[in-house]
Structure formats: C-alpha cells, structure tokens
Amino acid sequence: MSTPSSWPLPPESIRFIVPHRVIRELARHPLSSGLYPLGMGYYRQATGHHMERETHDDNLLIYCLDGEGELTLDGHKQIVRTGDILLLPKGISHDYKARPSNPWTIYWVHFHGHHAAEFVQHLALPKKDHPSAVMPLGIHSRLAGDFEALLEVRESTYNINAYINAANQLRQIMTHIALLQPLARHKQSGDGLDIERVHSLMQARIHEQLDLDTLAETVNLSKYHFVKKYKEVTGTTPINHFIQLKIERACHLLDTTNNSINEIAFAVGYEDAYYFSRIFKKLMGVSPSQYRKMRTGAYPYKGD
Numbered sequence: 001m002s003t004p005s006s007w008p009l010p011p012e013s014i015r016f017i018v019p020h021r022v023i024r025e026l027a028r029h030p031l032s033s034g035l036y037p038l039g040m041g042y043y044r045q046a047t048g049h050h051m052e053r054e055t056h057d058d059n060l061l062i063y064c065l066d067g068e069g070e071l072t073l074d075g076h077k078q079i080v081r082t083g084d085i086l087l088l089p090k091g092i093s094h095d096y097k098a099r100p101s102n103p104w105t106i107y108w109v110h111f112h113g114h115h116a117a118e119f120v121q122h123l124a125l126p127k128k129d130h131p132s133a134v135m136p137l138g139i140h141s142r143l144a145g146d147f148e149a150l151l152e153v154r155e156s157t158y159n160i161n162a163y164i165n166a167a168n169q170l171r172q173i174m175t176h177i178a179l180l181q182p183l184a185r186h187k188q189s190g191d192g193l194d195i196e197r198v199h200s201l202m203q204a205r206i207h208e209q210l211d212l213d214t215l216a217e218t219v220n221l222s223k224y225h226f227v228k229k230y231k232e233v234t235g236t237t238p239i240n241h242f243i244q245l246k247i248e249r250a251c252h253l254l255d256t257t258n259n260s261i262n263e264i265a266f267a268v269g270y271e272d273a274y275y276f277s278r279i280f281k282k283l284m285g286v287s288p289s290q291y292r293k294m295r296t297g298a299y300p301y302k303g304d
Helices: 020-028 116-123 141-155 160-189 195-204 212-218 223-234 238-256 261-267 273-284 288-296
Strands: 014-017 036-043 050-053 059-066 069-073 076-080 084-088 094-098 105-112 134-136
Touching: 014 141, 020 036, 020 160, 036 141, 036 160, 059 141, 076 134, 084 116, 105 141, 105 160, 116 160, 141 160, 160 223, 195 212, 195 223, 195 238, 212 223, 212 238, 223 238, 238 261, 238 273, 238 288, 261 273, 261 288, 273 288
Parallel strands: none
Antiparallel strands: 014 036, 036 105, 050 094, 059 084, 059 105, 069 076, 069 094, 084 134
C-alpha cells in the first residue's frame, strides 16, 4: 500500500496497518477480494499533518469530521471542510495537509481489491469535475459509526473472519456515501426544492390523502418540475414515498395496538379497508392480518 503519513500520533488518534499476511488472505478470499482495507485511522485535530505522494498505488478515502484541510492536484488547490469526503484513486499523485489555523479531524482508509475501481467510479463526481475532487456530504452520525466499526478490526489480532467483516464494512461505507450523495448535491444546488418541508407535510397528514398539486404548491413548483426534482434527489416519486410512509405507520399500529384492520386503514387515510389491504400486501408481501399474525408466530415468515 501507499506509505501512510509519519504524523506523530497523539494518544487520542489511531493508525492501524493491516498485516501483510492478512492482506494476502483478503485478496484471495471470495468474500473480501473485491474490496478490502489496507490501513485505516482516525486523526483528531491533526496539527502538522501533511502527506505528499508522487506514486499512489492504492485508493484512499478521507472523511473530514471537523476543521479544514487542503488538497493539491495538478497545481490546483481545494479546501477540504467539515463534512467533506476526499477520494483519491490509485495512480493519482497528490498533496494534502491539515490547515494550520483550523486543523482537520479525519477518518481515513486505504483500500484495494478487484472491484475497487468500480467503487471509486460509483462515488465519482460528474465528469466536468475531477474524479478525485472533494465531495461535500455533511456530517452523518451513522457514517461516522460505520468508520468506528471498521476501526474495531484492530482489536481482533489475526482472526481472518474479523477482517472479512471489516472488508464488508468498507463496502457498507462506500455504498452509504453513494446513498447520501444525491441529497448532499441537492442541498448544495439550492434549486428550490425543500425536501424537509415536503416530508414534514407528509408526516403531518399521514392520516389523510395528499395529491401532487398540494405537495408541489408547498414548495412553489409546478407539478412537473416538483416530481422531476423530487425523483432526482430520492430515486422515487412523492406519492410512492407518501404511500410507503403510510404503510410504515400501519405496520407500527399493527405491532403495537389491537385496533381492527378497518381502524388502522382509516388511521392512515384509507376509507376502504379492502383497498388498503391490497396496497399493504403489494408493498409488504403479506396482508395486514398475516403481518399481525407473524408477530405471534401464528403465521410463518417466508422470505423470498
């Protein structure tokens, strides 16, 4: 792997390099060979942290939790701010460092595998930007938790199963970032679609019906532009999301109350219990009554 920085490590920071023999096993094992970590760490308020590589023979992912850093590529400097992701693919020379006035706190992981290039491409910015550019993502506690879970492998000595688990935790991190990217780009663009406002309205009127005209009017967009922008950000339509919220609420009521199916249908905005049951079964794979019986074991769970 590319040599990690020689930044003096204070007690509250972590630097862990995966042993060479474990890396060889990960590269051979079918459950880890596609993507696996080579080294990882957590640097807290990394004053003086600086790394320059002319030769970069693996891939590097950095998540800035606090403070700021600087990245220089091809003579072009970029500022890395709190909440930013920095992705440096194999083969790209680079120079990065903590800013002296406000040094960054970061998670980092070097990685490799025969699917590494595909994961890098999956996270790449649009082609007009450099593929290793800084990606604003925001602070997400779950993502930080994913990195913490990855770092737990350092306590496992040489248990290969723990390292296979870490390899798949890395997959979780990479795919989680991809999931967060559309919403982050939407917030950056300031295109007028207030997703939080739309979802708040849906939650407030979960017991009613909402149409596209009402939802679009809430954010002062035409129905066409509202649906288009909403789907770009979420990957689904507003009405499909609203229906999903209703069914999630219905599941909660089926789990926590003894209300009849008719009462639960009405509570989530359906006057026709038969129609509600059809929608419920379409999304959940079982009817509301079957779902309730699953809780007590009276109806077997049959996963597809």
